[in-house]
Structure formats: C-alpha cells, structure tokens
Amino acid sequence: MVNYKSMPEPEKIRHLKKQAESAARFIKQHKYVCLVTHNDSDGLTSAAIMIQAFKREGMTYFHKIFPKLDAGLVSVLSSSFPEDFLMVFCDIGSGQSEFLSVLPNPIVILDHHVPVGKSPAKVVVNPITVGLEGSYMISGAGVSYLTARAMNPENADLSSLAVAGMIGDRQLMVAANAEILEEAKEIGVVTARRGLKIGDGNLFDVLMRTTEPYLDITGKPDEISAFLAGLNLDENKNIHDLTDEEMDRLCKAVLEKLEPLNSPDATEAAAGDVYYLKNQLVENVFDLAGILDSCNKDEDFEMAIALCLGDETVVDKMFEVYRTIQETLVNNLAVILPTAQTLENVSYIYGKDLHSAGNISTTYIRYVNPQKPFVCLNENDGVIRISARGTRLLIREGLDLSIAIKQAAESVGGSGGGHNIASGGLLPPGAETVENFMTKLNEIIGSQLSTDSEKSKQNGQPPVLMSGSIRFIDDTDIEKAEKSSEKLIQSLAPDNLYGMETAVYEGYAEVHMTSEKIGSLLATADDLLMNADGAVRVKKASQKPPESASSKSRNDKE
C-alpha cells in the first residue's frame, strides 16, 4: 500500500494524473458512451469538457444530467443503454457505489467527492484517493480535464472550462487547480486581472443585482448612483472596460465598505483575480459560473451545455435567465435579512417557504454579521430544513457546526450533520421546536467557542505563548525575489492553521507562528517546511526547458 498521507503534494498530483491516464486509455477503447454529470456549474463544465473529448475521438455519446444519483435513476440508466456502453460519471458517483453496483456496464468515475463503499468502477479518478483535498484542491471539472488532457494533448484548450468549474465550486487556486490554471494561462486560453470578483456589464446594473459581494447599496438604485458618482465613475461604463486605475478605485471603495465586518471570507470573496476565458462565449469566469449555476430546468441545462460548446444563439437567453435569478435573490434578501434574530452565540432566521435558504445563510454570515455562526430555518412541506454556516475564524476558535447541529437537532427529535463550517438538518415543524432547538444550539456553540486560553484566564493563569518565524529569501535578484517568495508563501497560505500568519515584505516573505504548546509549534514548522519544499519542486519542474520549440511562450511568461 502506498502511504499518500506523507507524500509531498506534487507527488500526489502525479499519482492523480496516473489515474487520469488509465481512465483515458480505458475510455478510448470504447466507441459508445453514456455520460452522467452533476447539475451544478462544476458538473456542467465537466460535461462540456468530456463531450468535446469524446467528439474529438469520434465517439458516440449520450448525456444525462442529475442533481443526485439514487437507485431509481440508476435502474433507468440500466434499462436505457446496452451492457457494452461505457458509463462515465463526472462530479457525481463517488458516494453512490451501492446504487452503481447494479449496472452491468463498464464504469469510469471522474469525481472529487468523498468515496463511500467499494466502487464498481473499472477506473476511478479522485483526488481524495491520493491524499489531495477534494473540497478545494481540484474540482470535478479539473478531474475531467486531466482525463481529457490524457486522452489527447490537444484537449489542453479545455482548461478554461476547468477553471470555470473551480470557481463555480468556490475552490482555491492551489495544488492541482494551480497547475491547471498555469497551463491555461500558458496556452493563452485564460488571462487574469486583479479587481472586483464580479461579472461584466454596465456598472450600475451589476451592482444592482450582484450578491457577491452583498453591500449596503446592493439593490438600491439611488445609493448605487451616489456611490459611483462619489468615485467619479461613469455608471454606464462596462466593468470590462474600466482602466486599471478605475478598477483600483472601485475595488478600494468596496473593500472599505466591507472593512467594518472584519471578515477575511468577505474580503477574499470580493476582490482578487478575475479570470477571462478567452475561448469561451462568456469570457468573465464569474458570469459563466453564475449562468451555469442559475440553471434549474431541463431546457436551461441543454442551453448551458450548448453555451460551453460554443453555440452563440443561446448567449442572450442564458444571460436573461441568470439576471432574473439574481434580481429575485436580491429582492428576497432585502425582505428576509432584516428578520434575523441574534442570541448570545448564534444568529438565525426562521421563515416559511423561503427561497434559496443556502444563499441567505452565505450572504448573512459573510456580509451582515460574520462574528457569530448563522442558521437559516426554513419551514416547508411539514418539515423545517436547517442551513447553518460558520467562518474559518470561528472554526479556529473551536466551532464545529456538524456536531452542534446534530446534537441540538436530535434534542428536539430532528437530525443533522455535515461539515464543521457548513451543515444542515431537519426538524419537526413549529415555532416551539425552533425555540427549543435554538436554545440548545446556543448553549452547545457557547461551550465550543469558550477557548482554552479563556478557560485558563478564568483560573487566573495567563496562557504562555511561544512563537517563531520562518523567512523565505531569494537572494538572486531583488526584483524577482519579492515575487518568488511572495508566490511561494501565497501558495502555502491556504494551509495556514490557527496561530499562523503570512506576511510579505520587500525582498522576502515570512510565516509567523504562535502556539501555547512547543509540540504543536514544532509540528507546524515541520509541516510548513515540507509543503514549501514540495512547492519549490513543482516550480522547478515546471521551469525545465521543453525539449523543442516554444521558447517564445517561455519568454512571454518570464
């Protein structure tokens, strides 16, 4: 058995690519294929990637889109296709081994969700099986892309769709994602620009209907006009056409609005790199991911795939669907958010037949009050659905919503679970259940958030803190040094734990660590150095001169 856990990240990525190569070889042995994909933006971009790869091989394909897989859907698949048809599942299928086992067909799974049970697939490509994180290091579209790329190097142009999938799944540009992004930039199908992470379009309109970031002016025409006039920006100018200086001005003003929230999640979601997909009809990555995620009818999904395959006739219609959904959401938020109630340790909204409870929760915790966990309780069809959200800062302070929601829900006859940062569940209906549930939840979260150092303060003993710093210096060239140490540090920053801070200075970058225990300080430093070593090796490997040609593209990159 290979121990993937202790393996440096570049090695894990290499193993993932080996899986993709096996999948590619296996797929190419077939002439007929049924492609089954998830229905979100990551699933739809996975589909578009694989469809183009199949077409280029001259394969015949059928395509099905499912929100989830269950026994019924699998039996429909089984009765609709002959046994020798290859079944390829993208962004779905890892958690449903039991259902898929009844299929007599050869199966390939290209997914990043947690595998459950023994998979009946002939080949599985999944980052989790090689020790990579499926939640932020590579998405379903990324896994599909690696497979398509292994089928034919010409499929490298599909990397732009993989980038849209990553953004749609809110992943980080690290590990395998960073490699794919780099490749996409190198061949010119993706360009990046610093700015506000929103779609293109007339400034006024976009600010009216964008909920990411959700600002105090969102959806308020007079205030948006005044805001833009105050910045001396033309409200009819397309965001795409803003000069760098104008974009900076806009970005700074938006970040100033977000500052009082003291929420790194909000700042990160609002500003940073905006990717332009140069070979896609919808170039701005936030527009494309948003459009794909706003599909919810069969005809929308068909148009979505057509859009990603280059069908110009669907562009206007797709933007229309997207805008309508955004406008409805903004109107809903304006009515619903002010109804929030706040207990000592948690805020919540309780309502009936609410639309997009998940969006309400994300918006509230990110842009209204990130200081406390948030729960949306939506009573509908005789049950209450729970949608709970935390922040990374709260997680560091001890919050674990999967435990808190499970325990509190069970105490009132419901059920729940999920992740530490986002979880869900079900409760029996009624205002009284809600009151009891919230009282219990408030109590559990309160005990999770009372930290060790607070406990020792209560005992009258101040905590002893130890600290250390690791500095990364590149002494070859001052100008380049600042950039390479900064790049290295940024690639490691997403792995920062509680007590770690990253800082970039002129000529060097530094990671500062603090801990109450010498053991954890040493372990933290050890981990950091191992990751840094891995990152440096990826960089070196990617800088090796190619055997022939392409010296031009290398020069362009430098």
Ligand SMILES: [Mn+2]
């Ligand atoms: Mn996905």
